Amino acid sequence: MPELNGITVHPDCRHFRGDIPCRPNKEHGYQCGGCPVYAPVLQRILIIKLGAIGDVIRTTPLLRRLRLEYPAAKITWLTLTPAILPQGEIDEVLKLELASVLHLQAREFDILFNLDKDKEACALHDSIRATQKFGYTLHPNGVAWPSNTLANHKFLTGVFDELSQQNEKPYVQEIFELCGYEFRGEEYVFDNHQDKGYDWSALPTGKPRIGLNTGCGDRWTTRLWSDEKWVALITQLQQAGYAPVLLGGTAEDERNRRLQAVTGAAYLGTFPLEQFINLMHQMDLIVTQVTMAMHISIALQKPTVLMNNIFNPYEFDLYGRGQLVQPDRQCVCFYRGTCKLGTSCMEDLPADKVFAAVQASL
Template identity: 45%
Template sequence: MNSRKIMEVTHTKYDIAINLDKEPEACIILKQVMADEKYGFTWDNGIAPVTPAAEPKLLTGLFDQLSKQNTASYIDEIFSICHLDYTDERYILDVDKDYFNHWEKTLKKETDYPIVGLNTGAGQRWPTRQWKVEYWESLIKSLQDKGYYCVLLGGKDEHENNLALKQSTGSFYSGYFSVQQFIALIAQCDLVVTQVTMAMHLSLALDRKLILMNNIFNPHEFDLFDLGEIIQPDQGCDCYFGSSCIHGQSCMQYIKPEEVLSAVERHLPLDQVKLKSNYSYEL
């Protein structure tokens, strides 16, 4: 947000203003905004809850032990912060019609088999979430042997690895794209395998089946809406919210390709799945 936009926001009167971000810049802006009602996090010589409802989420961000004890999903938490009752409301997400049609035509030429999207990266902030490239390659080959069609997903950071996986497995990959193009591509998938990433949220918003690999986060935070399952290392993770592993090697290595393959088969069985994506958008 540039300085002009900040000036506009802080000099406009609102009925309700909400900030769910615990970054200082966002909290200071909410402090300066004029609104009849405010919810979330503000600034008071430091990050502070606007109302008592936001205090638990602030504390879980400060103290790992409290965070580990939490059993509420993130969606439930943000509803509470806004003084609302969560009753299983789902994400709402638009899909660009032209991009959707482009990917539908492209993939129709490639396959009539169920499409599994594989989001191979996890961003640079938490390298501990990364799954081995060799594991992705093994999973892809096993999925292909079973009769699934694999589509590689990712951004700029995953480009080189995805090119290598395309070369070694023959899976579909045509580069990285804008967010709207990425959304439309995920909409063509019947199921997505990913770590905790933007692709996870987009898949849920598009009502896609989901296999979520998690290690460093509290699994209670994720509401998958009965669309799939969470797979974690059996022995647990000692690096809660950690960007580096105290053992020198991420425990993601203990999530084996065979385990992920079995999860895909459970949630997208070949003898029951309808061929091609059943996602529809409203024009």
């Protein structure tokens, strides 16, 4: 074992930082020589999953399999959104920036998983040293390409709409197979931030809280449901003895204030991401479209009523909690941000249908 000035040092330990004292030293005064929590790293694993936030969240089930297969591994995750990852479950969370790239390219890994087709992610797959590599590489023409045959299925469903529509595998299963594993229903790994002690005394009590996430982002606005539909659903929920709670970010704030004024449904305003996650954790069920809140709801293991129109319904695994509901009219705008017919088929999703799914899911 290496010594510096006669002092034993373990650079191979999972706790060792190299630039500052490790946690066992800081909290207990342990030094490497004779340290009771020395944990030598046997494998070094790098996950490259940059964004979007929802896709980062729904990749976290992979951590459960990796910890099972490689209990002594040091896992590093490179992403654009470090705050969304469960910090205590990953040894090293890095944000995609020059400093991270420079030192990753100087290191060696046993296994590298690149789960993104972004050109920068593919370039990192090719430039970082690893014994085994999975996912996507950079084709000589400068586009993403399967690193090996395991990535073929996920690659093809991403570049041909027809194959994507025919696909019957949930996203998480595709990710597992891309990495060489069979998906066995592993749950997300996620922090509900309950330890933060947020004050939710303004929330209604005594009735099941039904969180209503009313927005869907600005990329695929064909997913939006009208105010009239939300009002109808809220009214039905209130009459049935539920307590609807309006959820959303700054983009939904104006809409939620309108809905609150008309229905009297609870609305506490907008919050930073961690607090918003904990607010969702206070709900008994979440109604949402395909958006970040859907991924958070599934990660929090909440019954989820998912309203979907433009995406392949097989893509989403609700883990047996909740229901997926779709418009009565078949959607003809697969992965489109504007409706080819002028009026989104979401207007053909009745409030009654969503309400029935809420009742069935609780």
